[in-house]
Amino acid sequence: MQGRRLATTDEVIAIVSPDAGGALGRLEAWCTDRGIGLSTVDVGDDIARVYDENRATLGVTLGGDGTFLEGIKTFAPRNVPLLGIDLGTLSFLARVDPDDMEAALDEAIHGRARVESRQQVAIEAPGMESTGINDVMIEHVPPESPIGRKVTTLDVAVDDEYVGTFEGTGLAVSTPTGSTGVSLSANGPLHYPANNYAMQLVPLQTHALGVRPIVCASTAEIHVQAGGETNLTVDGGRDHTVLEPNDDVLITGADTRAHIVRTSYGYGFFTAIAKKLGWSIRDADAEPPAGFSRRAEARPESMLERARRIAIEAAHSAAEPLCELHGRVEDITYKSDKSDIVTEADHQADRIISTVIANEFPDHAIVSEESEGSAGADERASTRSAGAADLPDGIESYQDGTTADTTDLDEALPSDRPTYTWVVDPLDGTGNFAHGNPNYAVSIALVADAEPVLGVVHVPETGETFSAITGEGAYADGTPLGTTDRSRLDESMLLSGYDPDGSFLTRFYQEARGVRRLGCAALHLCYLASGSADAIWEYDTYPWDVAAGIVIAREAGATITDDAGDPYPFTLERNGRAPLLGSNGPLHDHLLEHLAEAPGTDD
Structure with a gap:
């Protein structure tokens, strides 16, 4: 489980030992101050009466390791992450000192904690x-x-x-x-x-x-x-x-693993055994030698490098509920039930991504395919951004889901808007997802002055992550990407998006080695970037469909234009649908010639 997912916490359920006393009172005050629900149960009691699977829940134990073990027994089957506040005397698992409880909880709900997976x-x-x-x-x-x-x-x-x-x-x-x-x-x-x-x-x-x-x-x-x-x-x-x-x-x-929240306020494993068991190769509070940590010697991140790291973490966090709900879709027969799950998947993923970005970049705008979806302002308001700077008028609307009544996002934003706008598609390939098909993706892009400069596409079912920053190359899980160099259509594999009259398929099926359709524009662009396809065609596109993929494909060496060979007209307009032709470069002129000859492409 990704720690960033904790940023959407709605509810805390605390398992409380008999001597929790003052720690419980402080936990109640902390939850009240942050508008987070709190339910408490005594050690050994069932949480069924207070647990709601539709609310993002953080488990907390107030006690020693015995209480923590009860927490694991209670929360692990429900896939709820657990933070232990150490009120015991010989704790290896609950490692947060009571004095640090509020700071540790703040770190968790801002998505900056780490979640360890533990084998059972x-x-x-x-x-x-x-x-x-x-x-x-x-x-x-x-x-x-x-x-x-x-x-x-x-x-x-x-x-x-x-x-x-x-x-x-x-x-x-x-x-x-x-x-x-x-x-x-x-x-x-x-x-x-x-x-x-x-x-x-x-x-x-x-x-x-x-x-x-x-x-x-x-x-x-x-x-x-x-x-x-x-x-x-x-x-x-x-x-x-x-x-x-x-x-x-x-x-x-066991098939079910426990998820344990670790913050910078809890002491580490080797510190724990040094404190509790007298680990003789180091003192309990020993610091590493100067220069020992490679992290300390790493060069500072640029804003775009940090943005890519945050986007990858957000995409991975959003992928977790998508995978969970995708498995449920496969078991459902009725279309109406599938629709409910797909809507829930869209909204959960969108909420996680928007919250993570808003926490880290409070002065950036966020544009999402789901901004005009059924999730209302009250629901999105719960994705807190505590301590974030006030947003300019008109920007907050895109983060809380109540968009302006306009078809042009550029016009909706004020003249002093931030330089950067995030463009998010939390679930690209909705039709595939609804039918249990694994070809869907999370797409996150950062746009600077109307030009995409960073792209992250994550494929939940395969675990692949594609990313690129303008001028720094494209990568799949750290491996550099590059397009093919084929120049002959009869040797090339093409990918097609929506093709309403079948003209692209009719014109190119016999000319190319094959024409395939995956039903996910972000994946089409990534597979072009990785050399899995030589060219792609999308009859029309929305900005969230292609913003991330364009950066990745271009950085891998792809040529991206419209159907006339002009530069692809990226825009933040909601109705700004435009055709997209992408290729490895050598094929591009041949593709444009055939498109011009194909019936129905003049539209």
Whole structure:
């Protein structure tokens, strides 16, 4: 989960330990001051009565790690991120000091926090089906007699491959989060837990020197069969059962991961183990040597570099709900229900992007395809921009969704408008999305004085991110892009957008190697930039359809014109639809000749 998504937080649900006291009062005051809803539940209580899946929710725990584990158990199945305020004495998970609570929360709701994904463990055993964040312990039941047998045997297989027999007091199977404590005591490995999806098996008090811990993928299926009566506990006893001889236990990585919010006010993992466990290779508050951090030596970002980074983060954050809702679309039969989900997807993505940009660039205008959609001003007003500078008259309207009644955005903006305008299509390829097709994208562009200068296109279903800044080249996930150099139509692959009378397809189908239509103009331009196509044709385009893709294609070496060969007339007019012809360059004159000959293109 992207931390930028937290910028749209509507509601805080707090799980509160009995001694939360003053911290709870301060949390209530913080939420009231910022117009954010707050619901509180006691540790162990169900949040179903207060949780609304349609509201962007941040989970908070006020307590120690025990309370935090309850938070994970509660929030992880609902995909709700969790911030822990440390009121305990030996916390590894809840790391924000109470004195820093308000500052940490502010950082989160401005989208500047980091969200770590944590692997969970799933367990199936006779009489138990459970999920944990730390570990599964399978241990010998203590004998009633002091001279009784204290050793158990456990047969283990990983993905149907027999590992062998562990003989000792038991076995710990843990996630990276649970790799401290028991694992360290048993001389097991220490895992850095953030975004780490491994599983480890640590034998406990084995009777053979050669038995070592095992690390495997979270997708591995670990089968354990007990040779005698054994105790099985999850997360220190939060779930427990007794296994009979020959009972089979299946342990694997859980499908649902926990999302933990980390801010600059919470101490890091290695600081935590230095503070709590006496990590001997550094002092708890040790600073790295001068010049050690590459980040500290990095050159300062230019405004456009920062804008690209923010746009990429916003696009990735918006992609998360799109992917979630796309999966729901595929399971729905009725068109009306699909329409509701597509509308929700559009609005969720648009809200995330607009909020992130408004927080970081409060004096920039934002123009979105959804600006005149059904989302009203009240809904968009909840996308706070706390501390942002007041916007010029006429600009705020584009950020809160109540656009002026005009077809020309240039006329709607005041004469002293900001230099920069963001042009956003939160869901390009709506028709594809509605039918479960993966060819849709998030498109974000920055326009300076009516000319696109930065473009970001992210493809949620493949994870690809295309980006470009004018004069600095085009990239796909850091790899430079370049167009093809083909000059023959019969060797070329063409992409076509809307073709109302079929004239483009009729004219070029036999002439080219193939004509394809993806139904997403932003992707067409990116695939031209990457060399996956040699030319593209769009019968008419809106600014949000092509603003980002134009920058990416041009920086990759593409030629972009209208159907007459004149420079493409980019405009911010809402009704400023224009044809677009893009090519690798060598093909362009041939394409223009054929377009001029094709029936119906004179329109």
